[in-house]
Amino acid sequence: MNNLEAVVRQDSHSATPAEQSSTPEMAAAASAAEGMAAAALRSVLQRVNQAAERSSRQADRIRVVAVSKTKPVPLLRQVYDAGHRFFGENYVQEIVEKAPQLPENIEWHFIGNLQSNKVKPLLTGVPNLAMVETVDDEKIANHLDRAIGNIGRKPLKVLVQVNTSGEESKYGVEPSGVVELAKHVRTNCPNLEFCGLMTIGMPDYTSTPENFKTLANCRTEVCKALGIAEEQCELSMGMSGDFELAVEMGSTNVRVGSTIFGAREYPKK
Template identity: 70%
Template sequence: MAHSLESAAANALRLVLERIEVAVHQAGRSSSQVRLVAVSKTKSVSVIKEVYDAGHRHFGENYVQELIDKAPQLSNDIQWHFIGHLQSNKAKNLVANVPNLYMVESVDSTKIANSLDRAVSGLERKSLKVLVQVNTSGEKSKSGVEPSECIELARHVYTQCPNLQFSGLMTIGMLDYTCTPENFKMLANCREEICTALGIREEGCELSMGMSNDFELAIHMGSTNIRVGSTIFGAREYPAKQ
C-alpha cells in the first residue's frame, strides 16, 4: 500500500530507478555515475509535474517549440536536455527562452555549434554543456557525424566555441531506438580517441547512450546518461491527423 498514492508516471520512474540501481551494481559502477533523463516529448505539463514531484529533475525534449512552451510552466530548477535534431536557425530561440537549459545533446555540425555559441554569448548565462552526436548505426535516417569525423567536431567545440562546454558524446542507435553492443562500443571508442586527441580525461567526457529498450546494456557498457521516455511516461501521444 505504500506506493498506492503514486501516479502511474511516478511509480514507473521509481521502477526505472530500481532497474538502474541493479544494472549499476552488476556493472561494478556507482549510481552517481549514471544520470537518468526522463524524456517528456509529447507529454503534458501535468504529467511532467508528477515526475518532478517524485523528486526527478533532469528532463529531455526533442522539439524546440515544445520545450519553449513547457519550460515556463514548470519549476526553474528543472535541468532541461535538448535531445532532438536542432536546426541552426532555432538555436538562439532555444537558448534565449529556456534559461534552465542544462545541455544540448545533439550537436552534429560546426554550424550548429557556432549558432549555439553565438546564442549563449549574447546572454548572461554560464557556458552551455553540449554533446557531439555520433551516428554509430550508419543509417541515413539518423542524425550525427560519422565516427571518423567526431574528433574534428569535438575539437571545434572545445577550441573554437568559448561559450560551450564540450561534455561528451551521444548516440541514438537503430531505427527501433535500440543499440547493439557494437554501437555502444563504437561510441566508447570515439571517446577514447577524442580524449587522447584533446588531452582530456575520459571521466570528464560523458557517453549519452541507452533508451527505454536498452539502457541496462548501455550502463554495462559505460553510459553516463540514459534517456528514458515511454517506460516512464507511456506511449507518446501525437495529435490525430486531420
C-alpha cells in the same frame, strides 16, 4: 491514450481547481495518476542501479533524463514531485512551451535535431537549459556559441552526436569526424562546454551493443586527442528499450521516455 495521461487530462479539464480539491473522485484520480508516474520512475531508477551493480559501476554517476515528448505538463509535474529533476525534449516548440510552466530548478536537456533558426528561441525560452546533446556539425556549434555570447548566459554544456549505426535517417557526425568536431568545440567555441558524446542506437536492439562499442571507442580517441581523462567525457546512450545494456556498457546518461510516461501520443493527421 495511456491510463496515466487519461487520468491527468480528466482531472485537469473536467473540474475547476476548487472542485478538484473538494471532489473525492478527483482526488482519488489524481492520487492514482501520481502513483503510476512515481512507480514507473522508481522502477527505472531501480533498474539503473541494478545494471550499475552488475557492471561494478557507481549508480550515482549515471543520470536518467525523463524524456517527455508529446506529454502534458501535469504528467511532468508528477514526475518532478516524485523527486526527479532531469527532463528532456526533442522539439524546441515543446520545451519552450513547457519549461516556463514548471519549476526553475529542473535541468532541461535538448535531445532533438537542432536547426540554426531555432537556436535563439531555445536559449531565450529556456533559461534553465542545462545541455544540448545533439551538436553534430561545426555550423550548429558556431550558432550556439554566438547566441550564448549575445545573450550573456553562462557557457552551455554540449555533447557531440555521433551516428554510430550508419543509418541515413539518423543525425550525427560520422565516427571518423568526431575528433575534429570535438576539437572545434573545445578550441573555437568559448561559450560551449564540451562534455562528451551521444548516440541513438538502432531500432533493432540486438544491434545496439555494436553502436555502444563504437561510441566508447570514439570517446577513447577524443580523450586522447584532447588530453583529458575518459571520466571527463560523458557517454549519452540508451533509451527505454536498451538503457540497462547501455549502463552496463558505460553510459553516464540514459534518455528514458515511454517507460516512465507511457506511449507517446501524436495528433491524428
